[in-house]
Amino acid sequence: MTNRKVETQSLDVILNRMVEVMNHSKTDIFIISEQSRQSFDEMKVELEKIRGEIETVIFEGDLLEEKSKLSRNRLAEVSKHFESFDEAQVRSAYETANEIQIGLLIKRSEEHRLRERRDDLDRRLQNLLEMIERADHLVNQVNIVLNYLTSDLKQVGEELENAKIKKDFSLKIIEAQEEERKRLSREIHDGPAQMLANVLLRSDLINITYQQRGGEEAMKELAALKETVRTALTEVRRIIYDLRPMALDDLGLIPTLRKYISTIEEYNPKIKINFQVFGEEHRLLPNFEVAIFRLIQECLTNSSKHGQFREAWVKIEWVQQKINIIVKDNGIGFDPNVAKEKSFGLIGMRERIELLEGTMKVISSPGNGATILFSIPFNEK
Template sequence: MKIKQIDTKSIDEIREEMIETVTCSKTDIFRISEKCRQDYDNMTTELDNIKQMMVKLNDEGDQLEKQVHQARVMLSEVSMNIKKYSEEEVRNAYEKAHQLQMDLSINWQYKKQLLDKRDDLERRLIGLVDTIDRADQLISQISVVMNYLQSDLKQVGEVLENAKAKQDFGLKIIEAQEEERKRLSREIHDGPAQMLANVIVRSDLIERVYRDKGVEEAFSEIDSFKKMVRSALYEVRRIIYDLRPMALDDLGLVPTLRKYLRTIEEYHNHSKINFENIGLERRLPTKYEVALFRMIQESVQNALKHANACEIRVRLEITNSSISVLIKDNGVGFDINHKKPESFGMIGMRERVDLLDGEITFDSKIGKGTDVLISVPLIN
């Protein structure tokens, strides 16, 4: 049965309305997130001040308790030997004991107020962290939806002839993009973001060390500070390199793969990666170089992260008429007959190969590692 032609103009109108609505929602969520971050910083500063005040009050309270004890001993002495002391001395002893007891009581009340305020701030900080995390997740999800809505749905509709295929294809795109953004978000959060947060803390520490311990200790902290900044810069460069290595445009596929695999091997120092080029070392059209690099990158990352491989072999052969790649690892392997619904990496690799009119095969057994073989005809 022939499916009725979809009115693409109506779809475009609906899409524009959706984009406008989603954009407004994203802006509102971002404002909420930023306000929560400001509140978090202010509350954190207030909490630190309260903790410092509590330390001071505890010290004062300890001193007051000692003084109260001494005053009580003195008062007991006066009471038992009241004839030895003048009326003024007796009155002073009673007044001093009373005043110290009042000061101690005020100290306790103030500490209790600070404890209650501290507990309240800590509860509110937990709530703010949850709100910030949820807002970040929503912004990430909205970005995926925006990218999908702003893509050329008309062209996709011409390629996909039935609505079911279009729906499945769109869901794969959204899910794959979401997985990639989650991965990138985790890498930035666990790497550069944490390091930059530590940079702020260490900069404050240097000031305190300079004031308390002098210039030499401060210079020692500065050396450590520089190492931390270098590490953060390395992590940022590595993430950028994973997104799009500039050497791919400048040098081509083979030199970029050598550099990339060497860098990954250094970063994952528990794994050995062997790269072998047995064919021509020549420039290829951009679409071939980008697609092949991404597929090799995906295979190597899968071997390291999911298969726990300690040895990976990448063999590339470029001839005048074809390109073949073998990625072989000694990882845990998997059952190729059991398809996981979240295996978007394999879906993306198959789609890239299909665009180049090539073939890709996966050969894996549990406990025996995985072989990925890619074969692409080279059309000049």
């Protein structure tokens, strides 16, 4: 018994040391990721500035090109009728043509330099983006290990014989938690985070716009900036609501869906979602109701983000021991046969359907909207 206690204490010391090392590693990765993000944002601002300078240089170069043509024509006329011009006029024609040509060469050289700088920034931005993605992936992996190490497995004691069962079960729970965190992180990164980064970028550009194009153009840019902030706020509210609709536990699936659809229409007055229910509603197990709610939510989110619909239809049919769901929109549609490795929405829905032992069918084509059909068996008990 004493030997077992000593072994347990030694194992706890080892685990604590591992957790400490992993935490330091996680902090280091996070610092690298944040520094990379800061560099990424700074390079984006510089890239926009370079692009503006390229446009200006091209415009000025085109003006010099026209002046060069006129000066060459003037020079040709002077050369042709040399005897009709005095020495000062001849010298002026030659000097003007030479001066314009030198200015044109300088502008074209500057344009070439700016284009090389732009291409270099594009490459560096791509490299930084890949580094940020790798850092995020590493942080997720470290989180899984940390959660596992800091779980009840630290107090092994007399339960060492059941370690394999506990390990498998714990890992499944941790992986599910991390997947949900990754989904939330992805939504924040692709939504509010990108919008706020755009706000930062455009706020820097307003001053440049004011200096180069005047106050009227700067005010237009400011109005667009306000709209971006408004959209970001809406997206944050949606994500907060998406974390857990409290009405689901109290009211059930159908009332919660009605409230959710009403909320979508409130925040997006340009769209219309028709909701119909057929048959007698059943209260299901909480996990089933959450999963079905998430499926419909994911469909509407994908349609809103990618389908650009103006009207959608959600139909639910309750039949004996089965619920059939149709979500349809009149958006731009897509080709289901085209491989979409990064279509996280469809992947997530298929995973949920597999867990529910149901079926899913996608019907869509470019320009003809999208229809997704679910059939899910259930047992009220």
